[in-house]
């Protein structure tokens with residue numbers, strides 16, 4: 466019993482046919498081909514499936530497609546502006562903030578969500594936003610360096 | 625077969641579809657608990673009633689003598705709201721300790737209470753605040769004091785076709801000191817092994833009112849009024865604090881699960897009630913700003 470949904474993903478509207486209880490994770494990966502959205506745990510713990518929903522970081526493994534229609538969804542594919550990577554993405558590259566990179570899109574989106582709300586994050590805010598993402602390769606130190614650098618860059622930029 | 629998903633826009637419409645589908649429908653709030661139940665085949669409802677657009681459930685209102693929190697308010701909103709943090713620091717702290725940032729941005733207070741998992745944080749704080757749960761079905765609405773809302777493991781006072789519309793919390797006395805301690809045994813984002821919420825009111829160092837709730841260690845969060853009374857009219861010195869901590873450890877019937885054995889939990893209740901009371905009376909606990917605006 467499929468239904469038609471209009472999803473707003475990365476600034477574009479997509480019409481898709483899906484069962485109303487299909488998870489957003491599967492719709493993004495399989496129907497829209499957005500491979501950056503990954504399934505790690507499937508139970509809300511690891512953050513590999515993080516997307517921004519109306520700017521809020523959420524687990525797409527815990528959302529049904531029928532819960533999100535009409536709301537703006539952002540994945541890392543939508544972070545580039547005029548062909549340039551987002552400052553958080555650049556910081557991840559500069560600081561080698563990954564090994565296998567399975568966790569990277571989720572971490573990048575959590576950091577982007579944080580910087581949208583907290584332009585000047587202290588360590589506590591950093592942990593509030595990032596401690597829910599798991600990295601099985603243990604790249605945490607470099608990830609934190611990258612995010613601190615991105616926050617620093619933003620401070621310089623805005624002052 | 626996949627369920628039909630309905631999107632009522634008002635409370636009236638929601639109650640009507642709840643009546644129409646009866647036990648064959650499930651309410652869908654944030655979905656953080658429900659989506660897992662669906663996926664594991666533990667429930668197979670004919671319809672899901674999505675509460676996302678129900679306007680009556682979405683607001684926080686600071687009234688004369690209480691705050692009103694709509695059932696669909698997200699835990700992150702409560703953790704971060706400056707006025708909730710000032711008036712009810714114990715609630716903001718408990719909501720801020722839930723799972724991880726994504727769960728807090730998606731999960732709602734109504735969904736958390738209705739799930740009635742024994743290892744949840746917000747209910748423990750709400751019990752010390754004497755919150756009232758407002759529930760409604762087609763025939764009318766009623767107020768349930770939060771302590772009676774939780775009836776046992778995953779069991780609440782909700783009747784069939786009834787939903788939580790919001791939570792009403794009276795303002796605590798000005799200067800009330802509050803603390804929430806979450807003790808985890810497995811990982812940083814885990815549910816609690818033991819949760820302790822405390823609220824104390826003092827005048828010249830003498831305790832006027834003490835409320836202590838323990839949860840996650842037992843089937844439902846609990847206060848022990850006779851033990852709380854031990855503090856009233858006294859200063860909370862080391863001896864009184866130990867007496868109260870011991871009272872909670874002795875009288876709460878603990879359970880065993882992967883987060884700890886019943887016996888271990890008794891010991892951890894004693895430790896964490898003591899620490900919560902120390903925070904509340906040594907001035908490290910957060911101070912509620914009291915009533916009014």
Ligand SMILES: Cc1cc2nc3c(=O)[nH]c(=O)nc-3n(C[C@H](O)[C@H](O)[C@H](O)COP(=O)(O)OP(=O)(O)OC[C@H]3O[C@@H](n4cnc5c(N)ncnc54)[C@H](O)[C@@H]3O)c2cc1C
Pocket residue numbers: 508509510650651652653654655656657658659675695721722723724727730731732733734735736737738739743744745746782786787788789813814815816
């Ligand atoms: C990874 C992870 C970690 C977690 N860690 C913690 C933790 O540390 N502490 C903690 O307290 N919790 C924790 N939780 C649980 C989480 O807080 C709950 O899943 C959440 O609060 C449920 O709210 P929801 O809005 O997502 O509800 P939903 O999943 O939409 O619904 C939950 C239940 O409530 C019913 N329901 C929803 N709204 C209403 C209503 N208004 N009236 C009546 N019934 C209703 C639904 O039908 C369903 O049965 C965790 C969950 C996950 C997935």
Ligand code: FES
Pocket residue numbers: 503504505506507508509510511512513514515524525526527
């Ligand atoms: S796959 Fe969604 S949080 Fe792990």
Ligand code: FES
Pocket residue numbers: 562563564565566567568569599600601602603604
């Ligand atoms: S870089 Fe491999 S999981 Fe994080």
